[in-house]
Amino acid sequence: MLPESPFYQNSLQTLQQSPLCKGLNRKLLEDMMQLFTRRCWGKGTRLSEQQSKSYFHIILHGRLKLTRMHPETGRAITLWLIGPGDGYDIISLLDGEEHDIMPVVLDEVETLTTRADIARKWITDHPEFNRCFLPYIGEQMRRLEDLSTNLALHDTITRLARLILQYVDLKKNSPPTNKYPVHLINDFSHETLACMVGSVRTVINRHLQQLKKDGIVDFHRGHLTVKNLEQLALQAGQFLHRKQLDKK
Amino acid sequence: MLPESPFYQNSLQTLQQSPLCKGLNRKLLEDMMQLFTRRCWGKGTRLSEQQSKSYFHIILHGRLKLTRMHPETGRAITLWLIGPGDGYDIISLLDGEEHDIMPVVLDEVETLTTRADIARKWITDHPEFNRCFLPYIGEQMRRLEDLSTNLALHDTITRLARLILQYVDLKKNSPPTNKYPVHLINDFSHETLACMVGSVRTVINRHLQQLKKDGIVDFHRGHLTVKNLEQLALQAGQFLHRKQLDKK
DNA sequence: GGAGTTCTGTAACCTGGGTAGCAGAATCCG
DNA sequence: CGGATTCTGCTACCCAGGTTACAGAACTCC
Known part of the structure; x- marks a missing residue:
């Protein structure tokens, strides 16, 4: 060029x-x-x-x-x-x-x-x-x-949480809604998300509904955002290393 | 040096x-x-x-x-x-x-x-x-x-077959026994093999027993050999690409 | 605007594989 | 050589997740 x-x-x-x-x-x-x-x-x-x-x-x-x-x-x-x-x-x-x-x-x-x-x-x-x-x-x-x-080692909801965590934008908090935007995968269908974690659409939907009910994520068609980053990280098992001694 | x-x-x-x-x-x-x-x-x-x-x-x-x-x-x-x-x-x-x-x-x-x-x-x-x-x-x-x-895509016995196939020696056929030697993993315990395919010991044992019953492999402690290479490849799904048209 | 397509939500059912447990065989090492 | 350890074989039970099916919502495109 x-x-x-x-x-x-x-x-x-x-x-x-x-x-x-x-x-x-x-x-x-x-x-x-x-x-x-x-x-x-x-x-x-x-x-x-x-x-x-x-x-x-x-x-x-x-x-x-x-x-x-x-x-x-x-x-x-x-x-x-x-x-x-x-x-x-x-x-x-x-x-x-x-x-x-x-x-x-x-x-x-x-x-x-x-x-x-x-x-x-x-x-x-x-x-x-x-x-x-x-x-x-x-x-x-x-x-x-x-x-x-x-x-090999983690169940599907953990894998899903890890996937979302990988693409969440930590630094930017959308002012009107106080949610964390997700980039690159924010508009993926449940089926496409499923293929990224080695699962199938209905299972991903099941887990996303659960995460939504828990107030961790929010989504509608083509739009995925994170509401509670700390909880998401917990679901992803990312803080377990630090908190291993505090095991429930 | x-x-x-x-x-x-x-x-x-x-x-x-x-x-x-x-x-x-x-x-x-x-x-x-x-x-x-x-x-x-x-x-x-x-x-x-x-x-x-x-x-x-x-x-x-x-x-x-x-x-x-x-x-x-x-x-x-x-x-x-x-x-x-x-x-x-x-x-x-x-x-x-x-x-x-x-x-x-x-x-x-x-x-x-x-x-x-x-x-x-x-x-x-x-x-x-x-x-x-x-x-x-x-x-x-x-x-x-x-x-x-x-x-992500294959069940455990397929993964096991693929693992063995990866390490089987195709060219050398031990003359007295007509078996194919396996290198690098031939002396692994079932637990160690399990970790290589993301499973657990008892499941690997279950599948190995099946493969043994089917005459595909032979093993005793610390010794794994392949008896039927073609069948092993079938179990590994390796010939499926060629035989897709012959699907049963 | 409406037909067609894609996506989401949900439920019922099934199963591969994992956990837990026990016993015997084989190997190791002092 | 014998005790300790590791490995193998096997069983019963349970469940996460996958398949199938159906319905409604949302989107696309002519």
């Missing part, structure tokens, strides 16, 4: 905020920008497998999820929710192999896109990039670890 | 076989060897958290598992089984942060060990290493993905 492009400044700014690039020097960023072209995908766009293997994208705007489905039952698990600042497909970028997973474009998505082999070469030619790249990969691996841990 | 060390040749050879280093040129390997010193841990050694954050190890011999435990129930999930040729701790190497997981030394372990910051610097100074390093990380991420997928 050339500096003359009308999207250049905005793209560069998003890149600077991305964990993939935060803190890198300006010159390196500008060099990196030259790799990319801007792409847009409409909601529901089918991405071919070529997209995941042969290209590497950094999301500027919008969301996509990467999902796996059981061939017989149709049950699904979302392994990745990719939003602004995230790289896609990281795994294929790393090893050059196809990624056995289904991408779903959730919104209008705007990307910076380049060929994967070009990105790999650039990474090798610019080892300074390791400074952000390797920690970013570390973080992605930690997310996968947490998903496996939650699936 | 200096070339004069009595362990040098053997260590170098293991390194050459490791997916972390396979195919790298000899000179780079030798340069890398200079980073490391040899360490040994007895079975059951407690590794401090310093070990995972401040040091990076390549396993030459022996096994360790990385496990997480539910604080209340005591239930556990093994996220990593680390054997010869594997790096430990990869995640801390990537991002320099502590890894919230418990290492368990399963055997006498022999490692090549260096400080993590030194390893990170070496990686940055030798971008040729990306050729093996990045695909290795990609493979580790794929393993985590598969674990999450299995936990």
